[in-house]
Amino acid sequence: MKLYFMKKEALDILKSNLDMIYNMYFTEKDNRWLWKICDGNPFVEFKEIPDFSLAHIDDDSLKGEIEFQNCKLVYKNLSFLTESQACDERLWAGLCHSVFYEYLRKRWDYDKKKPKTQKEAVSNIKSRFFFSGGIRAGLYRNSIAKCWWVGRNTYDATNSNPFEKLDIIGSNDISSKISDIFYSNNFSSNPVILTGVVNALKNFKDEGTQLTLKEHIRPSLQLLNAIGGGVILDCLSEDEITDIVVDNIYGIIQGDNLGVEVDSEDGYADLDDDNEKTEDVSDTLNEDKYIVVGHKVEVLEIETDAHKIISVNYLPGTTNIPPLAKQLLGKIEGDTSFFNGKTYQILKVDIS
Numbered sequence: 001m002k003l004y005f006m007k008k009e010a011l012d013i014l015k016s017n018l019d020m021i022y023n024m025y026f027t028e029k030d031n032r033w034l035w036k037i038c039d040g041n042p043f044v045e046f047k048e049i050p051d052f053s054l055a056h057i058d059d060d061s062l063k064g065e066i067e068f069q070n071c072k073l074v075y076k077n078l079s080f081l082t083e084s085q086a087c088d089e090r091l092w093a094g095l096c097h098s099v100f101y102e103y104l105r106k107r108w109d110y111d112k113k114k115p116k117t118q119k120e121a122v123s124n125i126k127s128r129f130f131f132s133g134g135i136r137a138g139l140y141r142n143s144i145a146k147c148w149w150v151g152r153n154t155y156d157a158t159n160s161n162p163f164e165k166l167d168i169i170g171s172n173d174i175s176s177k178i179s180d181i182f183y184s185n186n187f188s189s190n191p192v193i194l195t196g197v198v199n200a201l202k203n204f205k206d207e208g209t210q211l212t213l214k215e216h217i218r219p220s221l222q223l224l225n226a227i228g229g230g231v232i233l234d235c236l237s238e239d240e241i242t243d244i245v246v247d248n249i250y251g252i253i254q255g256d257n258l259g260v261e262v263d264s265e266d267g268y269a270d271l272d273d274d275n276e277k278t279e280d281v282s283d284t285l286n287e288d289k290y291i292v293v294g295h296k297v298e299v300l301e302i303e304t305d306a307h308k309i310i311s312v313n314y315l316p317g318t319t320n321i322p323p324l325a326k327q328l329l330g331k332i333e334g335d336t337s338f339f340n341g342k343t344y345q346i347l348k349v350d351i352s
Helices: 008-016 031-038 064-077 089-097 101-107 119-127 137-138 145-152 164-169 174-183 191-207 213-227 238-253 325-329
Strands: 002-006 043-048 296-301 308-310 336-339 342-350
Touching: 002 008, 002 089, 002 137, 008 031, 008 191, 031 174, 043 089, 043 238, 064 145, 064 164, 064 174, 089 137, 089 213, 119 164, 137 174, 137 336, 145 164, 145 174, 145 191, 164 174, 164 191, 174 213, 191 213, 191 238, 308 325, 325 342
Parallel strands: none
Antiparallel strands: 002 043, 296 308, 296 342, 336 342
């Protein structure tokens, strides 16, 4: 199998003309049309490697399982790539338009469906076959690149099952998990933090407790983000990260409402799924409006009309946050919080 980079000139021609050529991805079974559009060979040979195939696709295939298996297959067979190469749009655009072109047409049903609208088709092609929304977004939106990066971040060569972390994360709702765990949170590149999060998920898996992304996992990841505003998460151990996530999920399950509630449109939009509509997402979370560890918060206790200052910080010598302070994490001025039968309105957040 020969791997190809796409020439920069060809990449620019294709992306700048997608409004006019998008239909070719739906009608052309092979990639020979690229030579005509690019006025010559759009590729430059990069490397020859042993042949390998991506996950089998048929009418009964679950899309999440296909993506899940491809994370293992792509990284296992392309693990020799350097980070610099794996961040290069030309590589992934080259692979998507050469050795994996026919596969991706089938993966996204372009061999069966017609585009609904030009706008949606162009947006989806740009994110699935190229980079869209910046480099970081591109790494987790491009159909092949995201598999490599998820595989890389979960691979552990010292484990008898090197993809155990990925197995624990699981294949269900995998596109949303890639968005939440790997794209929306920068800490996923830190193996200690990621292992701590995965160990927390394993705790509930071993218990037989079913977790959902929206109700349990997403708020706990946002809690970590909020904590990261006041302490360097890199300084915490795997066990400390695990304890934070486990405690938060138990709190949610028990109805303590300790998890940070996150609007799915605020930095947590799915990067790609099997719907035709793909939303653009920013490269950074809009975190500055949220209360994080280290802030002092002035609240009004509605029932008594009393003003209080709450220090949102750890108890001395621990990684524990007082329950009321913890409940304020992720909220903004004007929000209300209910705790022990009382209502607290957030009046002012001191970030100094």
